[in-house]
Amino acid sequence: MIIIENITMSEFKKHLHRTKTIVFPFGTVEEHGSHLPLNTDTLIIYEALKMVKKKVFLAPPVHYGVCTTTKHHPGTINITPGTLRSLSRDMVVDSYKKGLRNFLLISGHGGSQHMAALKEISEELIEELKGIRIAAFSPYDLLWKELSELADTENDSHAGEIETSMILYLAKDLVKGRAKEEYPKIPKPFVQKDYTKYWKGGVWGDPQKASFKKGEKAIKTIVDKISDIIKEIDKK
Ligand SMILES: [Zn+2]
Structure with a gap:
């Protein structure tokens, strides 16, 4: 990958060829x-x-996203879908002006409002910008089945077995013990003023079953899938 934050103006121009x-x-x-x-x-x-071995541009990440059921928990710093739509639109439009034509908006967060914002903006941009290819997705949408098979927990999700395993693999010093198995008990279909009442620990699944090995497999699965998608979009 060509990591944009590390290259110069001249290198950018060269790679654009x-x-x-x-x-x-x-x-x-x-x-x-x-x-x-x-x-x-x-x-x-x-x-x-x-980790993807393809010669395409990799932009710096957008660190903020749209959270719904975790937005009241300590430490979550949430943005609204409108902000995410404006920001991602500006990023794509301006890189189009710099000569880029194929855009992948890939999210490490699979929240439904967050993904909807990225998908909505992609649908608008394909109408507005001539000759582009664009996709907005989270690996968790595409690989739900494959990643579930790696987990021993039946219903694994947010901060559960697989996510904990991936952080163990990528940055084990950042894992502070293991939270207990937990599942949200939000009474459907109601919107809540305070979700923490129904989801104290903020975990969906069983982090106790996490391991470095499962994390390594999960990351490899994600890297392989994204490599295939980049290969497809980067065709001349
Ligand atoms: Zn997460």
């Missing part, structure tokens, strides 16, 4: 239980993307 593809990583500042860093989503996606 070979590729018109840019990847924008999206994360969150969001609670991930009592044991994982607030940066978990950003860390996973940016580190996985850096």
Whole structure:
């Protein structure tokens, strides 16, 4: 990957002759239980993307995202869908002006409002910008089945077995013990003023079953999938 934050203007220009593809990583500042860093989503996606062996541009990550059921927990710093739409639109439009034509908006956070904002903006941009290819996705949407199979927990999700395993693999010093198995008990279909009442620990799954090995497999699965997608979009 061509890591944009490390290259110069002249290097950017040189690489542009070979590729018109840019990847924008999206994360969150969001609670991930009592044991994982607030940066978990950003860390996973940016580190996985850096492992992809393709010569396309990799932009610095957007560290803030749209959180819903975790927005009241300590440490979550939330932005609204409108902010995310404006920001991602500006990023794509301006890189289009710099000559880029293929855009991948890849999110380490799979929240429904967050993903909807990225998908909505992609649908608008494909109408507005001539000759572009664009995709907005989270690896958790595309690889739900594969990643679930790696987990011993039946219903694993936020800050659970797989996410904890991936942080163990990528940055084990940032894992502070293991939170207990927990699942949110939010009474559906109601919107809540305070979600923490129904989800104290902010964990969905069983972090106790996490391991370095499962994390390594999960990251490899994500890296392989993203490599295939980049290969597809970067075709001349
Ligand atoms: Zn997460």
